[in-house]
Amino acid sequence: MNWHPSVVTVWTVLYFDPGLYFVEACYINVLIYLGLFTCLSFILAGVSLPAPVNVSIDSLNMEHTLNFLPGLGTSADAHFRVQILRFRNSWKPVAGCLELAATQTCNLTGEFTETLQQYQARVQAFTPTQESNWTLTGHFTPYTDTVLGPPKVSVSGCGNCLLLQVSPPTSGSIQQNKQLQNLYSGLLCVVRRTRDGAQFSLNLAYEEEILIRYLQPGVEYCVTVTVTATINSNSMPTEPHCAFTGPPASSSGTQLFMHTNIHLYPITYMNTALCEGGS
Structure with a gap:
């Protein structure tokens, strides 16, 4: 059996009876090896996976x-x-x-x-x-x-006004839709006239149908809608939704004449609202 006595083993041999060399060497080496094994076990036990x-x-x-x-x-x-x-x-x-x-x-x-x-x-x-x-x-x-994502919005023109249809965003369950509707308290609508960038804001109670009145007829407006909640300020606005208001009203129609070399041909447009919806 080949032993490699450590310093501790050598000092033990010098101190004790030389006749006990083999016994003492074995005993001390066993203690040293057991101690190292115990320490190593404690070290390994202390190593754990990194936390997420x-x-x-x-x-x-x-x-x-x-x-x-x-x-x-x-x-x-x-x-x-x-x-x-x-x-x-x-x-x-x-x-x-x-x-x-x-x-x-x-x-x-x-x-x-x-x-x-x-x-x-x-x-x-x-x-x-x-x-x-x-x-x-x-x-x-x-x-x-929770973050309140943009609602679903559609916009259409109606004379000198815009009609907005608003509903909660499509979610995973009926329960979530109800929770959102209970959370909503109002709507912030930013209305911007495309022609010159003039804009104004409206704070409205939450409803599924909103009428924005007193706009200029025959003009394109873009509307951005954000839901508001009393206890939640984490709201995301919609993309701009654009539409033209209707043309100016006329009681008898508008006479438009096409001139040729021979005759004038009257073309009458009945008084209808030309509406262009955008989303």
Whole structure:
């Protein structure tokens, strides 16, 4: 048996009876090797997976999604699990997000059922033998933190006015549409005359049909609409929706004459509104 005595072993031999050299050498070396093994075990036990990073809840029109990235150096076989916390409750696993891949997200829309309640989420990486620390999101309240996307809008001309048809953006469920309608309190309409850029704003109560009056007939206007909410200021405006108002009214029609070398031919246009809708 080939031993490589350390300094501790040599000093032990000098101190004790030389006849006990082999016994003492074995004993001290065993202690040293056991100590190194124990230290190494503690070190390995202390190494864990990197915790997930960039953990956040993104919410648009009451649809809530948890996003995250694996921590630097996370092993390829790692998966991720998600838990949520409702204010003053305990952490609860999210049924559909217990073994996510690194490229997946977690839909929390069905978990955040109380629209004015405060929630928090956390993510953990794990393998069959290791776990990471949990990474937490900030606090999230559905009604105050969701982003209100642009509503669906159509615009048509009507004489010296514009008629706006407004509805909530198409979302994933009837429940989300109801939540949005309950959240909406008003509309901010910015009306811009295309010809010269003159514009004005209107703050209106939320309705599905809006009439903007007292406009110049026969002129193109573009309207931008933003929904407003008393407890939420995260609103996105629509793209401009443009339409012409109707032509100036005439009781007997307009006589338009085409001149040729021989005759004048009268052409009568009946008094109709020429409307051009844009969206």
